[in-house]
Amino acid sequence: MIRIALFTALAEEHAFLRHLTPPWERLKLHAVRTYRKRFNNVTCTLYETGMGREAFERAFEFAFADGDFDLVVSAGFAGSLDETIDVGAVCVGERFLALSGALPLQPERTLLASPTRPAALCFTKAWDLRRARVATVERLQDKRSLAEAIGGRATLVDMETYHAAMGAAKRSVAFLSLRSVSDGLNDPIDFDVETLISADGHIQIHRVMREIGRSPRLLASLITAWRRSRRAAAPLAKALRAFLTLPSGDLRRIIEEQRVSMVHALESPCR
Numbered sequence: 090m091i092r093i094a095l096f097t098a099l100a101e102e103h104a105f106l107r108h109l110t111p112p113w114e115r116l117k118l119h120a121v122r123t124y125r126k127r128f129n130n131v132t133c134t135l136y137e138t139g140m141g142r143e144a145f146e147r148a149f150e151f152a153f154a155d156g157d158f159d160l161v162v163s164a165g166f167a168g169s170l171d172e173t174i175d176v177g178a179v180c181v182g183e184r185f186l187a188l189s190g191a192l193p194l195q196p197e198r199t200l201l202a203s204p205t206r207p208a209a210l211c212f213t214k215a216w217d218l219r220r221a222r223v224a225t226v227e228r229l230q231d232k233r234s235l236a237e238a239i240g241g242r243a244t245l246v247d248m249e250t251y252h253a254a255m256g257a258a259k260r261s262v263a264f265l266s267l268r269s270v271s272d273g274l275n276d277p278i279d280f281d282v283e284t285l286i287s288a289d290g291h292i293q294i295h296r297v298m299r300e301i302g303r304s305p306r307l308l309a310s311l312i313t314a315w316r317r318s319r320r321a322a323a324p325l326a327k328a329l330r331a332f333l334t335l336p337s338g339d340l341r342r343i344i345e346e347q348r349v350s351m352v353h354a355l356e357s358p359c360r
Contacts, residue, residue, distance in 0.1 A: 182266030
């Protein structure tokens with residue numbers, strides 16, 4: 090049996106997948122919202138982590154305390170720093186970059202390189218997935234300024250992927266990143282996401298309503314962001330379903346390729 094740990098930050102990032110592939114078992118009495126489903130020869134355990142490094146690392150430690158896995162998949166939405174990668178495009182990560190501080194950015198901490206190898210390339214080409222580097226930031230920032238600072242070519246930005254890649258590499262576990270673009274380079278996020286989330290990284294409705302009460306114009310921005318996230322959710326779910334239902338032989342080849350890649354990345358991080 091192949092054991093896959095699938096991590097998403099928010100419910101919106103996995104809801105469409107669960108809709109496409111029912112039923113999923115909700116595991117109760119877990120500190121992290123957790124679901125599980127069997128696909129042929131695959132057991133997939135899905136963890137909803139919350140946004141940001143602290144929330145993700147807490148969920149990641151919980152997951153591995155609960156059992157071992159053959160593959161870690163980090164999936165969800167991301168912003169695009171490349172004008173050619175627009176809303177709804179699904180990308181497979183091949184380089185993972187951690188940035189610290191606010192603009193102007195502090196030096197890059199570490200760059201993990203995860204080359205896309207033959208078996209993974211077959212899946213990538215079959216589903217017309219873009220290959221991209223993923224820059225993980227501590228908090229959301231202006232995308233155009235970020236693109237100018239680090240170069241935007243084939244780059245996505247999020248708040249969790251690097252930490253997932255590093256966690257998998259430290260455990261010599263295979264890693265795969267699938268991100269769907271929810272906001273393009275020219276799509277502004279003109280509200281402070283941090284005012285809408287709880288300490289554990291989840292969006293709180295009462296916080297959303299409070300901020301709308303303070304600034305009614307925020308409602309239009311939130312509706313636009315929600316519509317873009319809906320456009321990102323469907324192609325992401327379809328790509329994940331295709332991956333999770335691959336023949337077991339293909340999956341095992343991808344897992345072994347990615348495991349070796351992550352071990353090498355940890356031994357020889359790029360700077």
